[in-house]
Amino acid sequence: xxxxxxxxxxxxxxxxxxxxxxxxxxxxxxxxxxxxxxxxxxxxxxxxxxxxxxxxxxxxxxxxxxxxxxxxxxxxxxxxxxxxxxxxxxxxxxxxxxxxxxxxxxxxxxxxxxxxxxxxxxxxxxxxxxxxxxxxxxxxxxxxxxxxxxxxxxxxxxxxxxxxx
Amino acid sequence: xxxxxxxxxxxxxxxxxxxxxxxxxxxxxxxxxxxxxxxxxxxxxxxxxxxxxxxxxxxxxxxxxxxxxxxxxxxxxxxxxxxxxxxxxxxxxxxxxxxxxxxxxxxxxxxxxxxxxxxxxxxxxxxxxxxxxxxxxxxxxxxxxxxxxxxxxxxxxxxxxxxxxxxxxxxxxxxxxxxxxxxxxxxxxxxxxxxxxxxxxxxxxxxxxxxxxxxxxxxxxxxxxxxxxxxxxxxxxxxxxxxxxxxxxxxxxxxxxxxxxxxxxxxxxxxxxxxxxxxxxxxxxxxxxxxxxxxxxxxxxxxxxxxxxxxxxxxxxxxxxxxxxxxxxxxxxxxxxxxxxxxxxxxxxxxxxxxxxxxxxxxxxxxxxxxxxxxxxxxx
Numbered sequence: 001x002x003x004x005x006x007x008x009x010x011x012x013x014x015x016x017x018x019x020x021x022x023x024x025x026x027x028x029x030x031x032x033x034x035x036x037x038x039x040x041x042x043x044x045x046x047x048x049x050x051x052x053x054x055x056x057x058x059x060x061x062x063x064x065x066x067x068x069x070x071x072x073x074x075x076x077x078x079x080x081x082x083x084x085x086x087x088x089x090x091x092x093x094x095x096x097x098x099x100x101x102x103x104x105x106x107x108x109x110x111x112x113x114x115x116x117x118x119x120x121x122x123x124x125x126x127x128x129x130x131x132x133x134x135x136x137x138x139x140x141x142x143x144x145x146x147x148x149x150x151x152x153x154x155x156x157x158x159x160x161x162x163x164x165x
Numbered sequence: 166x167x168x169x170x171x172x173x174x175x176x177x178x179x180x181x182x183x184x185x186x187x188x189x190x191x192x193x194x195x196x197x198x199x200x201x202x203x204x205x206x207x208x209x210x211x212x213x214x215x216x217x218x219x220x221x222x223x224x225x226x227x228x229x230x231x232x233x234x235x236x237x238x239x240x241x242x243x244x245x246x247x248x249x250x251x252x253x254x255x256x257x258x259x260x261x262x263x264x265x266x267x268x269x270x271x272x273x274x275x276x277x278x279x280x281x282x283x284x285x286x287x288x289x290x291x292x293x294x295x296x297x298x299x300x301x302x303x304x305x306x307x308x309x310x311x312x313x314x315x316x317x318x319x320x321x322x323x324x325x326x327x328x329x330x331x332x333x334x335x336x337x338x339x340x341x342x343x344x345x346x347x348x349x350x351x352x353x354x355x356x357x358x359x360x361x362x363x364x365x366x367x368x369x370x371x372x373x374x375x376x377x378x379x380x381x382x383x384x385x386x387x388x389x390x391x392x393x394x395x396x397x398x399x400x401x402x403x404x405x406x407x408x409x410x411x412x413x414x415x416x417x418x419x420x421x422x423x424x425x426x427x428x429x430x431x432x433x434x435x436x437x438x439x440x441x442x443x444x445x446x447x448x449x450x451x452x453x454x455x456x457x458x459x460x461x462x463x464x465x466x467x468x469x470x471x472x473x474x475x476x477x478x479x480x481x482x483x484x485x486x487x488x489x490x491x492x493x494x495x496x497x498x499x500x501x502x503x504x505x506x507x508x509x510x511x512x513x514x515x516x517x518x519x520x521x522x523x524x525x526x527x528x529x530x531x532x533x534x535x536x537x538x539x540x541x542x543x544x545x
Contacts, residue, residue, distance in 0.1 A: 027303070027314065
C-alpha cells in the first residue's frame with residue numbers, strides 16, 4: 001500500500017493500534033506538572049525529534065502557567081476563601097481555564113502533526129496527569145509487512161517496548 | 166428486548182473506580198467508606214451550636230449586643246462549609262495505571278534491574294530524582310502500579326494513592342491531600358475560633374445570669390444542664406482542635422505534610438532538607454493556602470464507554486434489575502465490591518481484584534480513546 005496521509009477520522013477507520021509509548025513526568029523541578037522531553041526511541045522512525053520536543057515543551061509551558069504562584073493566583077485564592085468557596089459554583093478556576101487550552105492544543109497537534117504520521121496524543125488529564133500517552137498506529141492494509149518491520153525496529157530500539165503487545 | 170433498551174442506564178466512571186471510596190449524588194460527592202465518626206462531628210457541631218443559638222444567644226443578644234449571634238452564625242456557616250468541602254471533595258487521588266501503562270513501566274523496571282532469578286526476592290522498586298539539588302526517592306506502588314510522585318502516599322484505608330498526602334482524617338470521613346488540605350486547615354481554624362467563642366460566651370452567660378447560684382437554688386435545672394454540657398464539649402474540643410490547628414499552622418509555615426512529619430522525612434542529620442519549602446514562612450503559607458487549585462483528575466461523572474453497557478444488556482436476561490441494584494448498592498458503599506462483582510459476571514473479565522478489573526474494561530485495545538467529556542472533566 002502507498003504511504004497514507006491520515007486524518008483523524010481515516011485513522012479510526014483504517015488503522016489498528018500497534019503499540020503505545022508513555023512519556024513520564026519530570027520531577028526535577030519539584031511536584032509541578034512537567035513532562036520529560038527525552039525522545040522515545042519507538043518514535044524514531046515516525047516523527048521528527050524537533051516536532052516532538054516542541055509539543056512537550058509547549059505542554060510544559062502550559063502546565064507551568066496553570067500552576068504559577070503569583071499575584072493573580074493569590075487573589076483568586078483569597079477571594080474564594082472569603083466567599084467560603086461558593087464562588088467556584090459559578091466561576092472557573094485559572095487552572096481549569098488553562099486545561100481547556102491544553103486540550104485544544106493537543107487536538108490541534110493531533111490533527112495537524114500526529115495523525116498524518118499515524119500517531120495519536122492522549123491528553124495527560126485522562127491519564128491522571130501521570131503520562132503523555134502516544135498511540136502508534138499501523139495501516140491495516142499493510143499490516144502484514146510493515147507492522148512486523150516496525151515492531152522489530154522498535155523492539156531493538158526500545159528494549160522490548162512493543163514486544164509485550 | 167425493546168423494554169430493556171428503553172431502560173438502559175448510563176454508567177458513569179465513578180461506579181467502576183477501584184479503591185474503597187463511597188460516592189453519592191451520582192458521583193458528585195466522594196468520601197471514605199467509614200463515615201460514623203464524620204456523623205459524630207456533624208452532630209457535635211450542629212448540636213452545640215443549636216443549643217447556643219437557642220438559649221444563650223437570646224439572652225446575650227438582648228443584654229449585650231445583637232452582633233454576638235451574628236458573628237457566631239458567620240463562624241458556624243464558614244466552619245460547616247469548609248467541613249463539607251473537605252469531606253466531599255476529591256483529596257487528590259491518583260488514578261491507577263491502565264494495563265498498557267503498567268506493562269510499559271514493568272518493562273522499564275526489568276530493563277534497569279534485569280530479570281530476577283526464580284526464588285529470589287526482587288529488589289525494591291525505587292527511582293531516584295534530584296529536586297532542587299537534593300536526591301528524592303520515588304517509590305513504586307504495587308497496588309496502583311505507578312511510581313508515586315514525590316509527596317504522594319498510598320492511603321491504606323481508602324486504598325488510593327493521594328497526592329501530597331497529609332493524613333486520613335476519620336473526623337471528616339476522608340483523606341486530606343493536595344486538593345482539600347486548605348479546606349481542612351480552614352475548617353479546624355474556624356472550628357477553633359467557634360469553640361473559643363461559644364466557650365467564652367457561655368462563661369459570660371453563666372456569670373451574668375448568676376446561674377451558678379441557680380444551681381444551688383434549684384431553679385431552671387434543664388437550662389443549667391444544657392449550658393454545662395455545652396461548656397464541657399467546648400472545653401474538650403478546645404484542647405484537641407486548637408492543638409491540632411497549632412500543629413497544622415506549624416506544618417503550613419514549613420510546607421510539610423503530617424505524613425512527612427511523622428516519618429521524619431526532613432529532620433535528622435542524615436536526611437535531606439525539605440526541598441519544597443521556599444524558606445520563607447509567608448511564601449509557604451501563601452502557596453499552601455492560596456495557591457492554584459488543581460481540578461480532580463478522576464473524572465467521576467464521565468460516562469463510561471457505551472459499548473460495555475450495551476454488551477451487558479444483551480448478554481444479561483435480568484439487565485434492568487441488575488442496573489437498579491447497582492445504583493442503590495454503591496450508595497451504601499459497603500457492598501461496592503459486590504456490585505462490581507455482579508457487573509463482572511456480564512462482561513468477560515479477569516477474576517475480581519481491586520487493581521485490575523475496572524481498568525481492563527475501560528480501554529480495549531484497538532479503540533481510540535473517547536474525546537474528553539467537558540461536563541465531567543473539571544470537577545471541584
